[in-house]
Amino acid sequence: MIEPFLILATRSCVGYAKKVVNAIRRNPERLLLPDGFDYTEELSVLQFADGEMEVVLHNSVRGKTVFLFTTCARNEAGLSVESCKQELYHTIDVLQRSQAKEIIVFEPFISCSRSDRTTRRNSVGLWIHYKTLISLGADHLITYQLHSDKSKTIFDPCLCAVDDVPAISLLQRYLCEHVFMSTEKMNTFYRDSLLFCSVDAGGEKLAKGFASAFGTQLMVAHKQRSLEKANTVECINLLSAVPLKDKIIWIIDDMIDTGGSIYGLIQELSARECAEINVMIVHPVLSEPAAARLQELKDKGMIHRFVACDTIDCPATKRELSFMEVIESTTLSAHIVLTISLDRQMAPLIDGFSPLEYLERNGPFQES
Known part of the structure; x- marks a missing residue:
């Protein structure tokens, strides 16, 4: 059974999420979703004078799969890495408390991905980020092009599925x-x-x-x-x-x-x-x-x-x-969301792209 899903975004990724939503609406496969899908901006952030924050959700997500778009890198809201991570963690917490059925974090670029191993007495940023997401209740993490294949050894699919989609x-x-x-x-x-x-x-x-x-x-x-x-x-x-x-x-x-x-x-x-x-x-x-x-x-x-x-x-x-x-990349992101929502395999999106087949099928192209 295809379940209804909801798309949300932290402040750092609202513009990107809107483009993904528009791409989904242009994709005819959206008609296969019997209940359609929802996009909402019903998240707000309460910022306190001492620097602490709370994230407030203004509508119900009970029983729904939530795709949460976020980034901790340079962003449209001008937020720092620390503020972005704090807001992301608070958002996952409020979704978990609101009994979302599944929380899928879509982070196009994981800013801490280069901090993926110990070479001396140092912390490992990717490990900390991933473990925090798991402990708060994230079920699935999607990203593009992790810095190293070795990064994937950090992830435990029994705790949280991870899709590293090559760009x-x-x-x-x-x-x-x-x-x-x-x-x-x-x-x-x-x-x-x-x-x-x-x-x-x-x-x-x-x-x-x-x-x-x-x-x-x-x-x-x-x-x-x-x-x-x-x-x-x-x-x-x-x-x-x-x-x-x-x-x-x-x-x-x-x-x-x-x-x-x-x-x-x-x-x-x-x-x-x-x-x-x-x-x-x-x-x-x-x-x-x-x-x-x-x-x-x-x-x-x-x-x-x-x-x-x-x-x-x-x-x-x-x-x-x-x-x-x-x-x-938003059209591909929309395709990923639809693929997961329709319970299809991700292999066609992850397997190698063939330039020769693409040129034979679509070429020749004209100089722009």
Whole structure:
């Protein structure tokens, strides 16, 4: 039996949730839901003078599945990471107390995902976040592109199901439509002239997946980080089977934070006389001074395209970086919500995307 569901959002993710709701309403599969679905903004936050808060729910969720959209990263409400987490935890508590049947937390980007292991005497942010969600009563967690596959060893599916949905299909679809555009170009011109590049050894698997999918060469950048200062790279070594001169480079990574790694890498590639250097990421974290670094590279003609998904709120960054292109993820998020609500398998959304099949079925595309 298909149960009715409700979509809610914390203050940090209201705009994103509304786009997901609109995408669901445009999707004909919504007609398979006998009781439809509801979207409500009936959550409010009481902020006390001493900094404490309470979240108030103004309508009933008894017996309903609730998709709670939230983010603790940069957000439309301008809330800090700490405020976002506090509000999220309070919201799950009020949903549990209001006897929601199932609480599904949809967090497009988990901001603490890089803190996923112990290397010395340090806390593990992802573990703390996950354990807090479980203890409060979250039943299911959905996110895009966790920082590392090793992160998944933290999760216990017996306590809380986790779906880490790859955003690779969104990026590869963009490349099909705006770069390769046809199977002929992919199999001839780009096969020898384009390379996918990882920012570091840890990102090799991601970049290698792109090189394999499009049948091109792979380059790996090995960076030596400073042991004294965080977010600082001392030197970069490039590993490539072919000369880089006159090649089109697409740097692939899951995120950019301060931009230190990408800044040094692009300068190194530019010195190798590459024809074109492009950057494609999933999560545009873009902490200071990332935007200034990217703009400097653009002004110097070192970077051609910069593409990112909207898993983190982008409007302010888009105004600062006018050349930034944003891939929307809300249609895929809507599809995920419908897939779960209709009790269908997630495999088609998680399994690999085939650029060749996509171009054969939908191409050729025209230059925009």
